[in-house]
Amino acid sequence: xxxxxxxxxxxxxxxxxxxxxxxxxxxxxxxxxxxxxxxxxxxxxxxxxxxxxxxxxxxxxxxxxxxxxxxxxxxxxxxxxxxxxxxxxxxxxxxxxxxxxxxxxxxxxxxxxxxxxxxxxxxxxxxxxxxxxxxxxxxxxxxxxxxxxxxxxxxxxxxxxxxxxxxxxxxxxxxxxxxxxxxxxxxxxxxxxxxxxxxxxxxxxxxxxxxxxxxxxxxxxxxxxxxxxxxxxxxxxxxxxxxxxxxxxxxx
Amino acid sequence: xxxxxxxxxxxxxxxxxxxxxxxxxxxxxxxxxxxxxxxxxxxxxxxxxxxxxxxxxxxxxxxxxxxxxxxxxxxxxxxxxxxxxxxxxxxxxxxxxxxxxxxxxxxxxxxxxxxxxxxxxxxxxxxxxxxxxxxxxxxxxxxxxxxxxxxxxxxxxxxxxxxxxxxxxxxxxxxxxxxx
Numbered sequence: 001x002x003x004x005x006x007x008x009x010x011x012x013x014x015x016x017x018x019x020x021x022x023x024x025x026x027x028x029x030x031x032x033x034x035x036x037x038x039x040x041x042x043x044x045x046x047x048x049x050x051x052x053x054x055x056x057x058x059x060x061x062x063x064x065x066x067x068x069x070x071x072x073x074x075x076x077x078x079x080x081x082x083x084x085x086x087x088x089x090x091x092x093x094x095x096x097x098x099x100x101x102x103x104x105x106x107x108x109x110x111x112x113x114x115x116x117x118x119x120x121x122x123x124x125x126x127x128x129x130x131x132x133x134x135x136x137x138x139x140x141x142x143x144x145x146x147x148x149x150x151x152x153x154x155x156x157x158x159x160x161x162x163x164x165x166x167x168x169x170x171x172x173x174x175x176x177x178x179x180x181x182x183x184x185x186x187x188x189x190x191x192x193x194x195x196x197x198x199x200x201x202x203x204x205x206x207x208x209x210x211x212x213x214x215x216x217x218x219x220x221x222x223x224x225x226x227x228x229x230x231x232x233x234x235x236x237x238x239x240x241x242x243x244x245x246x247x248x249x250x251x252x
Numbered sequence: 253x254x255x256x257x258x259x260x261x262x263x264x265x266x267x268x269x270x271x272x273x274x275x276x277x278x279x280x281x282x283x284x285x286x287x288x289x290x291x292x293x294x295x296x297x298x299x300x301x302x303x304x305x306x307x308x309x310x311x312x313x314x315x316x317x318x319x320x321x322x323x324x325x326x327x328x329x330x331x332x333x334x335x336x337x338x339x340x341x342x343x344x345x346x347x348x349x350x351x352x353x354x355x356x357x358x359x360x361x362x363x364x365x366x367x368x369x370x371x372x373x374x375x376x377x378x379x380x381x382x383x384x385x386x387x388x389x390x391x392x393x394x395x396x397x398x399x400x401x402x403x404x405x406x407x408x409x410x411x412x413x414x415x416x417x418x419x420x421x422x423x424x425x426x427x428x429x430x431x432x
């Protein structure tokens with residue numbers, strides 16, 4: 001890529017008129033774009049570019065556009081001057097194997113021109129699509145994290161009280177070791193959920209249940225929820241817990 | 253409309269992205285390919301013939317319901333939706349090259365465009381219009397880029413072949429593009 005082109009020491013001719021207009025920088029997407037524009041403006045044949053004239057125009061233009069410090073444009077300027085110098089070298093008349101020093105530039109310009117045609121196609125297609133809206137996708141708001149359980153001691157005791165009120169014997173002083181029957185409770189819940197898609201806590205724990213039955217049912221429910229067999233929901237604190245069959249396990 | 257066409261309409265309405273034909277097929281296991289195609293035709297005709305504000309468009313091998321262009325201005329004025337920003341000339345040039353010559357590395361793009369394209373490639377990649385599709389041979393095994401389904405969506409193309417073939421362009425390309 002890097003060629004040993006002499007550094008362009010271009011001097012504008014004396015008395016040259018100051019630039020009368022300034023083109024937007026964004027008007028050109030690169031040196032090849034600028035070069036193509038010049039060739040079009042000068043109305044010259046791309047296969048026979050008057051390189052001296054185009055090079056001069058190019059240098060003038062990048063100075064006007066203050067692009068003469070942009071490396072991409074400077075490289076092109078150097079390339080143009082190199083080609084200009086090569087064109088000046090004397091060549092023997094009738095020499096067959098003269099390689100036009102402009103050939104590579106012409107090839108690049110044509111290639112670039114073709115790409116610009118594709119750009120036009122894409123631009124039209126993009127504009128057409130831009131003018132039509134798809135259904136907007138509104139991402140669902142993420143569920144707010146569950147509030148941490150904030151209970152005062154009295155609320156906790158009241159809850160315990162409420163649960164124990166369900167039991168026949170509210171006496172909690174007689175501690176009788178009794179095996180908790182979680183598998184049994186799970187079997188009951190499963191049987192119930194097989195019949196109905198949803199149940200309530202009060203359906204599972206009847207009035208007057210023993211504490212061990214309450215605990216078994218609770219542990220059984222938690223176990224089933226963990227396994228994804230059911231889903232427990234409580235619309236608000238201390239409300240009746242609603243148990244629904246989990247859709248996932250239903251599909252399985 | 254037939255029940256299948258109604259089902260497709262509902263699914264297309266629910267989706268924000270084009271739905272590939274195979275995925276539409278999953279909606280009704282009993283529907284044959286021909287039945288699906290007929291239902292899609294029916295839905296498109298329904299929108300076109302009865303005069304609806306939306307139309308059914310085939311994009312990137314899938315289907316999508318889009319509003320008609322004539323209502324865009326009113327919708328945008330009412331601030332109900334806004335058009336995406338246009339791509340810059342630099343981005344379009346880079347995309348054009350990648351679309352035609354993928355897989356293509358950064359050096360080749362820079363050679364043709366005559367400017368460095370690092371930041372353009374980065375932003376195209378961020379927008380999901382291009383992706384790394386492999387690595388080239390040679391020094392440093394440069395990354396090769398290709399276009400993505402989002403590219404087709406962005407330009408509402410059914411497939412890459414919808415772009416003009418290189419021999420249809422005024423100037424012949426130096427290298428034949430690889431099979432698209």
